[in-house]
Amino acid sequence: xxxxxxxxxxxxxLYPYPxxxxxxxxxxRISGSPSDLDELVHFCFGGRLDFGxxxxxxxxxxxxxxxxxxxxxxxxxxxxxxxxxxxxxSQASRTIAEGRxxxxxxxxxxxxxxxxxxxxxxxxxxxxxxxCCGVLHHMEDPAAGLAAxxxxxxxxxxxxxxxxxxxxxxxxYPLQSALRRLVADLPPQDKVAMARRLVEGxxxxxxxxxxxxxxxxxxxxxxxxxLLLHARDxxxxxxxxxxxxxxxxLVVTAFLPPLRYDPALYVAEPRLKARLARLHTEDxxxxxxxxxxxxxxxxxxxxxxxxxxxxxxRPDDPQMVPVLRxxxxxxxxxxxxxxxxxxxxxxxxxxxxPLPPLAGAMLAxxxxxxxxxxxxxxxxxxxxxxxxxxxxxxxxTLFATLNGLGKLHLRLRRx
Ligand SMILES: C[S@@+](CC[C@H](N)C(=O)[O-])C[C@H]1O[C@@H](n2cnc3c(N)ncnc32)[C@H](O)[C@@H]1O
Numbered sequence: 001x002x003x004x005x006x007x008x009x010x011x012x013x014l015y016p017y018p019x020x021x022x023x024x025x026x027x028x029r030i031s032g033s034p035s036d037l038d039e040l041v042h043f044c045f046g047g048r049l050d051f052g053x054x055x056x057x058x059x060x061x062x063x064x065x066x067x068x069x070x071x072x073x074x075x076x077x078x079x080x081x082x083x084x085x086x087x088x089x090s091q092a093s094r095t096i097a098e099g100r101x102x103x104x105x106x107x108x109x110x111x112x113x114x115x116x117x118x119x120x121x122x123x124x125x126x127x128x129x130x131x132c133c134g135v136l137h138h139m140e141d142p143a144a145g146l147a148a149x150x151x152x153x154x155x156x157x158x159x160x161x162x163x164x165x166x167x168x169x170x171x172x173y174p175l176q177s178a179l180r181r182l183v184a185d186l187p188p189q190d191k192v193a194m195a196r197r198l199v200e201g202x203x204x205x206x207x208x209x210x211x212x213x214x215x216x217x218x219x220x221x222x223x224x225x226x227l228l229l230h231a232r233d234x235x236x237x238x239x240x241x242x243x244x245x246x247x248x249x250l251v252v253t254a255f256l257p258p259l260r261y262d263p264a265l266y267v268a269e270p271r272l273k274a275r276l277a278r279l280h281t282e283d284x285x286x287x288x289x290x291x292x293x294x295x296x297x298x299x300x301x302x303x304x305x306x307x308x309x310x311x312x313x314r315p316d317d318p319q320m321v322p323v324l325r326x327x328x329x330x331x332x333x334x335x336x337x338x339x340x341x342x343x344x345x346x347x348x349x350x351x352x353x354p355l356p357p358l359a360g361a362m363l364a365x366x367x368x369x370x371x372x373x374x375x376x377x378x379x380x381x382x383x384x385x386x387x388x389x390x391x392x393x394x395x396x397t398l399f400a401t402l403n404g405l406g407k408l409h410l411r412l413r414r415x
Contacts, residue, residue, distance in 0.1 A: 011188075011225065011229075011230065011231065012063075012088075012089070012090035012092065012093050013090055013091065013092045014092075014188050014225075015188075015221060015222035015225045015226070016063065016064050016090060016092045016093040016096055016222065017063055017064065017093070017134075017222050017223070017225075017226045018063065018064055018066065018222065018223070019064070019219075019220045019222040019223070020064040020065065020066070020096055020100060021096075022096060022099025022100045022102070022103050023099075023103075025099075025100050025103035025104060027103075027104060029073070030066055030069055030070040030073070031070070031325070031326055032066065032067070032070060033160075033256040033257070033299045033406060034067075034131060034133070034160025034161065034162070034256065034299050034300070034301055035059075035067045035070055035071045035074075035129075035131045035133075035160045036070065036074060036325060037071060037074030037075060037077075037078055037080070038074075038078075038323045038325060038409040038411060039256075039301075039325070039406065039409055040129060040158065040160055040301065041313075041409070041411050042312065042313045042403075042409035042410055042411065043158070043253045043254045043301040043311065043312055043313075044129065044157070044158025044159075044160075044253065044301050044303055044311055045128075045156075045158060045311070046310045046311055046312060046313050046314075047313030047317075047320055047409075047410045047411040047412050048411075048412055049078070049080060049411050049412060049414050050412070050414050050415060051128055053081075054080075054081035054082050054083045055075060055080055055081070055082040055083070055128055055129065056082075056083050056125060056126065056127045056128050056129075056154065057071060057082060057083070057084045057085070057127055057128065057129040057130070057131070058084075058085050058087060058119070058123065058125060058127040058129075058130045058131070058149075058152065059071070059084065059085070059086045059087065059130075059131045060087050060116045060119065060130055060131065060132040060135065060149055061087070061088055061089075061116060061132055061133070061134070061135030062086040062087060062088050062093070062094075062097055062131075063088060063090075063093050063097070063134070064093050064096040064097055064100070065086070065093075065096060065097030065098075065100045065101065067131045067133060067160075068084065068086050068097055068100075068101065068109065069097075069100055069101065069104060069106065071084060071131065072084055072101070072106045072109060073104070073106070076106070080414075082108075083108065083110070084108075084109050084110070085109075085110040085111075085112060085123050085125075085127070086109060086110065086111045086112065087112045087113075087114065087116060087119060087122065087123055088113065089113065089114060089115050091113055094111055094113055097111070098111055110123070116132070116135065116145055116148055116149060117139075117144065117145060117148050118148075119148050119149065119151070119152050120148060120151050120152060123152070124152055125152040125153075125154065126152055126153060126154035126155075126157070127152055127153060127154055127157060128154050128156075128157045128158070129157060129158055129159070129160070130149050130152070130153055130157070130158075130159045130160070131159075131160045131161075132145075132146075132149060132159065132160075132161050132162075133160070133161065133162035133299070134162050134163075134164075134297075136161070136163060136244075137163050137164045137233055137234055137235065137236065138230065138232050138233055139232075140232065142163075142234075142244060143244060143247050143248065146244060146245075146247075146248045146250075147248055150248045150249065150250065150304075153304075156307055157303070157304075158253075158301055158302065158303045158307075158311065159250070159301065159302045159303070160299075160300075160301050161298075161299070161300055161301075161302060162297055162298065162299045162300075163235075163236045163241055163244075163297065163298050164233065164234070164235040164236065164296065164297050164298075165235055165236065165237065165238075165289065165295045165296055165297050165298050166235040166236070166237060167289065167290070167292075167293050167294070167295060167296075168211075168213055168214075168293070168294050168295045168296025168297070169211075169214070169235055169296050170207050170208075170211050170293075171206065171207030171208030171209070171210065171211045171214070172208060172211075172214065172227060172228070173235075174207065174208070175198075175199075175206075175208045175228055176228055176229070176230070176233070178198070179191070179194075179195055179198065179228055179229060182194070182198070183195065188225070188229075189221075191225075191229055192221050192224055192225060192229070195217075195224060195228050195229060196217075196224065199217060199228075213294050213296060214227065214296070236298065237286065237289060238255070238261075238285045238286040238288075238289045238298065239286050241298055241300065245302050246305075249304055249305055250302040250303065250304060250305065251302060251303065251304075251305050251308045252285075252300050252301070252302050253300075253301045253302065253303055253308065253311045253312050254300060254301050254312065255285050255298055255299070255300045256299040256300060256301075256406060257404060257405055257406035258403065258404045258406075259344070259346070259401075259404030259405055260288065260292070260295070260346055261284065261285035261288045261289070262284065262288060262404070263276055263279075263284050263287040263288040263291055264276060264277075265288070265292075265346050265347070265349075265351055266288065266291035266292055266346075266347060267291065291347075292346065292347040293347065294347050294348070313409070313410035313411065314410070315372070315392070315395055315396055315399045315403075315410060316392060316396075317372070317410075318371060318372045318373030318376065318388070319371050319372070319373060319412055319413070320371060320372050320410040320411070320412060321368065321369065321370065321371045321372075321410065321411055321412065321413055322366045322372065322375075322399070322408055322409075322410055323366070323368045323408070323409050323410070323411060324363075324366055324368070324402075324407060324408055325406065325407050325408070325409065326407065327407055329363045329364065329365070329366035329367060330363070330364050330367065332363050333360045333361070333363040333364035334364075336359065336360040336363060337360075338357065338360065339354075339357075340355060340359075340360075341353055341354045341355060342355060342401055342402070342405070344405055353401040353404075353405075355397070355398055355401065356393075356394035356395075356397045356398055357394065358379060358386075358391075358394045358395075359394070359398050361379055362375060362379070362394070362395060362398055363398075365378060365379075366408075369413075371413060372391075372395065375391075375395075376388060376391040376392075379391065
């Protein structure tokens, strides 16, 4: 008997992604990038949290609701009124996202079924912020999808996006092609079973078998389907992301986390380091991607070219309030010893990031309410030589590391 071919639409009806179950919704805080509230305010709105009205946001291709829940709860915690619209072609995904929102007691959300290509008619907005993760790379014409989103982006608005990246997905595309040849005519469940067998029996030289950073296919059938059996999927290098954005009049304000896109992490030899230091800032993320080899998706923020100058918050304004993410500043400060460094792993190597002498005293005061001027005044009270430039030099070092790791952002206090 002929079965219905698995189109893009049917795929997410059968295997909503990522797999989530509203009955098991624990209320646990969701943390991720993009669409963490402090992060998006930092990288799209120059730290300005006050929109003079509720934040208007669109979650385009919202799937099973991770970004929706994260942003809605982030706004609730911050006391920021928000109007958030969810849009997806998949009814099954929408049902799960709605169930999760209900289980968490989130209200005031709007759910719409349909394609983001029709967003101008279905949900014209406009929106201050648009999340679109893991969607455009599945579209026949990603540029058309992006143009539709930019068409409903308010002046001064920002986008948080995620697109697949090629090098970390080494081995995926030959295997997708092989599976198309081998099992295209089977019903979806049989395709999944056969794909599992194929993966289990791959020779050790196969690039997919050698690629240890891919794990989605081990977690669930939905993960396997999304990774290996998708009807359409392509990956973008950093340069291709930038070209796609430029075509829509946009510019990337940050790839996330920013330090991962610093090629200096992947170059040890001093003469090469010196050559690297002479590279243009805008060429650095592409080089980092080429050297790291483990980037399988790019998460990033983008704004219109004319808004780029003031989109990213800077640590040189005393009115900026530093905010930690998933870190308790005072608790971190208590465990902190002078001269201590922060360590973080990138591309399979652990790196040490030395912190300035006043890091502990600063962290102890980073509570999401004190601004930099206040923190400086408190520290200067018993350090007569700590003028603003001296304070700022040390804060800038702390900021470069923690912001680079996605752990520290800046925002202005709401009036
Ligand atoms: C890989 S899932 C990602 C879900 C979610 N954004 C996330 O990151 O967790 C892709 C989602 O995009 C939706 N989608 C695909 N094409 C779409 C389109 N043209 N308009 C709206 N949604 C679409 C699918 O139904 C699916 O739920």
